Amino acid sequence: xxxxxxxxxxxxxxxxxxxxxxxxxxxxxxxxxxxxxxxxxxxxxxxxxxxxxxxxxxxxxxxxxxxxxxxxxxxxxxxxxxxxxxxxxxxxxxxxxxxxxxxxxxxxxxxxxxxxxxxxxxxxxxxxxxxxxxxxxxxxxxxxxxxxxxxxxxxxxxxxxxxxxxxxxxxxxxxxxxxxxxxxxxxxxxxxxxxxxxxxxxxxxxxxxxxxxxxxxxxxxxxxxxxxxxxxxxxxxxxxxxxxxxxxxxxxxxxxxxxxxxxxxxxxxxxxxxxxxxxxxxxxxxxxxxxxxxxxxxxxxxxxxxxxxxxxxxxxxxxxxxxxxxxxxxxxxxxxxxxxxxxxxxxxxxxxxxxxxxxxxxxxxxxxxxxxxxxxxxxxxxxxxxxxxxxxxxxxxxxxxxxxxxxxxxxxxxxxxxxxxxxxxxxxxxxxxxxxxxxxxxxxxxxxxxxxxxxxxxxxxxxxxxxxxxxxxxxxxxxxxxxxxxxxxxxxxxxxxxxxxxxxxxxxxxxxxxxxxxxxxxxxxxxxxxxxxxxxxxxxxxxxxxxxxxxxxxxxxxxxxxxxxxxxxxxxxxxxxxxxxxxxxxxxxxxxxxxxxxxxxxxxxxxxxxxxxxxxxxxxxxxxxxxxxxxxxxxxxxxxxxxxxxxxxxxxxxxxxxxxxxxxxxxxxxxxxxxxxxxxxxxxxxxxxxxxxxxxxxxxxxxxxxxxxxxxxxxxxxxxxxxxxxxxxxxxxxxxxxxxxxxxxxxx
Amino acid sequence: xxxxxxxxxxxxxxxxxxxxxxxxxxxxxxxxxxxxxxxxxxxxxxxxxxxxxxxxxxxxxxxxxxxxxxxxxxxxxxxxxxxxxxxxxxxxxxxxxxxxxxxxxxxxxxxxxxxxxxxxxxxxxxxxxxxxxxxxx
Numbered sequence: 001x002x003x004x005x006x007x008x009x010x011x012x013x014x015x016x017x018x019x020x021x022x023x024x025x026x027x028x029x030x031x032x033x034x035x036x037x038x039x040x041x042x043x044x045x046x047x048x049x050x051x052x053x054x055x056x057x058x059x060x061x062x063x064x065x066x067x068x069x070x071x072x073x074x075x076x077x078x079x080x081x082x083x084x085x086x087x088x089x090x091x092x093x094x095x096x097x098x099x100x101x102x103x104x105x106x107x108x109x110x111x112x113x114x115x116x117x118x119x120x121x122x123x124x125x126x127x128x129x130x131x132x133x134x135x136x137x138x139x140x141x142x143x144x145x146x147x148x149x150x151x152x153x154x155x156x157x158x159x160x161x162x163x164x165x166x167x168x169x170x171x172x173x174x175x176x177x178x179x180x181x182x183x184x185x186x187x188x189x190x191x192x193x194x195x196x197x198x199x200x201x202x203x204x205x206x207x208x209x210x211x212x213x214x215x216x217x218x219x220x221x222x223x224x225x226x227x228x229x230x231x232x233x234x235x236x237x238x239x240x241x242x243x244x245x246x247x248x249x250x251x252x253x254x255x256x257x258x259x260x261x262x263x264x265x266x267x268x269x270x271x272x273x274x275x276x277x278x279x280x281x282x283x284x285x286x287x288x289x290x291x292x293x294x295x296x297x298x299x300x301x302x303x304x305x306x307x308x309x310x311x312x313x314x315x316x317x318x319x320x321x322x323x324x325x326x327x328x329x330x331x332x333x334x335x336x337x338x339x340x341x342x343x344x345x346x347x348x349x350x351x352x353x354x355x356x357x358x359x360x361x362x363x364x365x366x367x368x369x370x371x372x373x374x375x376x377x378x379x380x381x382x383x384x385x386x387x388x389x390x391x392x393x394x395x396x397x398x399x400x401x402x403x404x405x406x407x408x409x410x411x412x413x414x415x416x417x418x419x420x421x422x423x424x425x426x427x428x429x430x431x432x433x434x435x436x437x438x439x440x441x442x443x444x445x446x447x448x449x450x451x452x453x454x455x456x457x458x459x460x461x462x463x464x465x466x467x468x469x470x471x472x473x474x475x476x477x478x479x480x481x482x483x484x485x486x487x488x489x490x491x492x493x494x495x496x497x498x499x500x501x502x503x504x505x506x507x508x509x510x511x512x513x514x515x516x517x518x519x520x521x522x523x524x525x526x527x528x529x530x531x532x533x534x535x536x537x538x539x540x541x542x543x544x545x546x547x548x549x550x551x552x553x554x555x556x557x558x559x560x561x562x563x564x565x566x567x568x569x570x571x572x573x574x575x576x577x578x579x580x581x582x583x584x585x586x587x588x589x590x591x592x593x594x595x596x597x598x599x600x601x602x603x604x605x606x607x608x609x610x611x612x613x614x615x616x617x618x619x620x621x622x623x624x625x626x627x628x629x630x631x632x633x634x635x636x637x638x639x640x641x642x643x644x645x646x647x648x649x650x651x652x653x654x655x656x657x658x659x660x661x662x663x664x665x666x667x668x669x670x671x672x673x674x675x676x677x678x679x680x681x682x683x684x685x686x687x688x689x690x691x692x693x694x695x696x697x698x699x700x701x702x703x704x705x706x707x708x709x710x711x712x713x714x715x716x717x718x719x720x721x722x723x724x725x726x727x728x729x730x731x732x733x734x735x736x737x738x739x740x741x742x743x744x745x746x747x748x
Numbered sequence: 749x750x751x752x753x754x755x756x757x758x759x760x761x762x763x764x765x766x767x768x769x770x771x772x773x774x775x776x777x778x779x780x781x782x783x784x785x786x787x788x789x790x791x792x793x794x795x796x797x798x799x800x801x802x803x804x805x806x807x808x809x810x811x812x813x814x815x816x817x818x819x820x821x822x823x824x825x826x827x828x829x830x831x832x833x834x835x836x837x838x839x840x841x842x843x844x845x846x847x848x849x850x851x852x853x854x855x856x857x858x859x860x861x862x863x864x865x866x867x868x869x870x871x872x873x874x875x876x877x878x879x880x881x882x883x884x885x
Contacts, residue, residue, distance in 0.1 A: 622780040623780045623781070623782065623785070626772070626780060626781070626785045627784060627785045627788065630785055630788035630789055630792060631788065633792065634788060634791065634792065634795065634875060634879075637795060637799075637879070638878065638879060638882065641879070641882045641883055642882060645882055645883075645884065701842075702842060702860065703777070703842070703844055703856055703858055703860075704777035704778060704860070705777075705778045705779070706776060706777055706778055706779055706780060706781070706782070708780075708782075709776045709777055709781070709782040709864070710777065710860070712782065712784070712867075713776075713777075713782070713783070713860040713861075713863045713864045713867070714840075714842055714860040714863075717829065717840045717860065717863060718829075718839075718840060720825075720863070720867065721825055721826070721829060721840075721863075724821065724822065724825060724866065724867055724870040724871070725822060727870055727871065727874050728818045728819075728821070728822055728870050728873070728874055730874070731815075731818060731873070731874030731875075731877045731878055732815070732818070732877070734877075734878045734881070735815070735877050735878065735881050738881045738882065739881070
């Protein structure tokens with residue numbers, strides 16, 4: 001691509017897209033903040049009730065601001081990060097497509113529009129993960145992410161359609177509180193399907209494995225799609241559906257359990273990794289699990305905690321990814337144990353990493369701390385939820401340990417072997433992390449700055465007005481003790497990791513997971529498909545034709561036998577010349593079976609065809625006769641050419657048993673054709689309804705007397721369009737096969 | 749061996765076959781005929797030429813790549829289908845116009861006939877693509 005060779009292309013233009021998106025969104029904040037929503041719609045498929053319906057309320061606004069705001073920082077970052085790479089135009093195009101579809105996802109109010117945007121984010125994610133498409137690992141990761149999120153997307157489509165058929169509307173905003181939704185027997189199916197969509201997209205256990213693998217993408221993509229925005233689409237949808245489905249059986253319970261399992265599986269898996277990007281990715285899985293857990297609990301306080309935790313996570317995780325990318329750029333490694341002492345050469349990077357890590361660890365004073373305190377404040381007081389408090393404690397411990405690992409290990413201690421030639425990142429690589437790191441700390445100190453935004457979002461998710469109160473001090477109590485305990489054990493865990501200077505857990509802990517199952521399925525699928533194909537579409541043309549004839553005979557003959565009418569043995573007044581033609585057809589057909597040389601067989605088959613043509617002539621179908629005549633002529637010529645070119649002049653005789661089977665199958669088809677002809681000749685009197693229609697309207701509305709041709713080019717024109725397209729494609733296919741074939745007259 | 753009779757016949761028959769194919773194409777809407785059979789017969793004209801002379805000669809006589817004919821045919825058929833959309837009607841609605849020709853009298857022309865021209869070109873192009881490639885050189 002030319003873009004790779006022109007580093008001076010006006011890449012600032014790309015930055016305009018997120019900038020304008022943010023600028024367009026901001027002025028609507030006063031409306032949103034006052035608890036109202038903006039809607040806009042235009043007809044799409046009016047017959048089915050689908051609309052381009054957009055709706056901007058508190059929840060959409062929060063997500064849209066994260067998407068366009070972090071997008072702006074990411075685009076600035078990526079301009080420098082991707083400077084030396086080929087295919088930058090492709091990269092930025094897909095990044096822009098992603099941003100647009102993600103904005104569409106959070107703004108759409110119509111279920112089908114939401115689904116289309118949902119799929120577009122999966123597709124753009126596929127191309128962005130696979131950006132370095134010459135690397136095997138990138139391609140495999142892109143494919144895996146697309147398969148997992150794509151299958152979930154299909155489930156989501158079914159779920160949303162069920163939901164809209166139950167509620168009688170395609171607008172999400174009108175579904176909440178629809179009568180009969182909760183009692184409907186189909187609602188559980190919709191719940192399961194929508195959950196499948198949310199859980200695949202937001203990397204919930206057991207579908208979480210695609211997210212760490214997606215780290216094969218360039219770092220801006222990891223920071224943007226796979227930590228801040230796209231993976232939150234599932235969380236967004238769960239929040240969006242919460243007012244609709246929170247009363248449905250299984251919704252809250254399933255979300256809470258899946259979320260808790262994900263929070264544990266994600267954070268524990270992070271302890272196996274060496275690569276800082278993969279560590280952060282697993283922590284993202286853990287954080288997404290925590291968010292789902294909170295949505296599952298579903299109380300007012302829980303939803304308040306969701307928005308706080310969500311914003312905190314988007315800020316610190318985006319920052320940390322960009323910082324790791326900067327370190328990777330400067331030193332060539334993302335393994336923290338090979339680094340050390342970088343704070344002397346990369347002071348700003350080190351400072352930002354510390355600030356973001358404070359938030360990741362959930363230590364005061366940061367948004368992460370408030371988020372964790374809110375989480376513990378939700379799960380601790382209610383006795384049945386205390387098990388979740390244990391989950392929160394364990395995941396908090398691991399997050400704290402890895403926050404220390406990521407923020408301290410590369411920057412402190414003696415200079416590591418890969419740190420020697422390091423240098424501070426350019427300002428464009430730093431402005432994103434600086435803004436996001438400051439954003440992780442500052443709102444915790446000035447709570448009033450974001451409370452309105454968060455309250456509006458929580459109100460939309462809850463379905464009624466609520467106020468999010470941010471405070472660093474929640475008073476003495478178990479949530480604070482648990483939070484501090486998690487920090488303390490996290491510090492201890494970091495100590496263990498520091499002493500080993502390697503991942504705490506073995507790489508294969510705890511044995512094969514869901515990914516192994518996925519890989520096995522992906523391997524078994526093509527094999528099973530190949531076996532089925534081999535059964536139905538045999539290698540040899542002779543076997544394929546036999547399958548075809550048997551299916552045709554059974555299907556048509558069976559229908560005829562069940563539905564009638566039975567063929568009648570009426571007599572047909574035949575002229576002598578008609579009888580002669582029939583004799584010609586029969587004799588040539590028998591000759592075709594008896595002859596041994598293929599050229600001769602082709603020739604007598606041509607004669608059979610001409611006999612049939614004569615019958616068309618006699619029975620008043622000149623169109624058919626002409627076409628049949630031309631087709632027969634060309635078929636004989638083409639068949640002869642094929643036989644000659646591929647040296648297939650000799651026939652191999654089949655075994656006598658095989659011939660008996662073939663004779664039986666062919667006879668059955670012959671009898672069926674006789675029965676059909678007999679039914680057609682004797683069974684029906686006068687014109688059929690469709691013939692009547694065509695003969696009446698052909699001249700009047702289609703300006704043609706030749707009904708056959710008018711049907712072909714006008715009444716059934718779309719069919720013909722499809723047919724000539726198939727014909728053209730088949731022709732090109734034959735051409736390609738002939739071109740690809742080895743020597744001109746050679747054997748295979 | 750030079751098949752003199754075949755070559756002479758081919759030279760005489762080719763223009764006749766082509767003329768006949770166009771005749772069939774144009775009358776198809778009113779009388780037996782149409783784009784499909786017209787395309788087949790037009791292809792026959794060049795098949796005959798390729799058998800009487802050689803493939804290179806047939807390609808020269810055709811003077812256009814048969815694959816191009818196929819593509820052009822598809823484009824013609826599609827554009828005839830789209831014409832009604834530009835006029836605000838449903839896809840493939842027939843659009844008809846009348847013209848008074850000096851010698852032939854009134855002539856009705858419509859998008860289905862243009863569609864038939866597309867069919868003609870696709871059939872001719874596809875048959876010739878396969879035939880000329882199979883026959884080799």
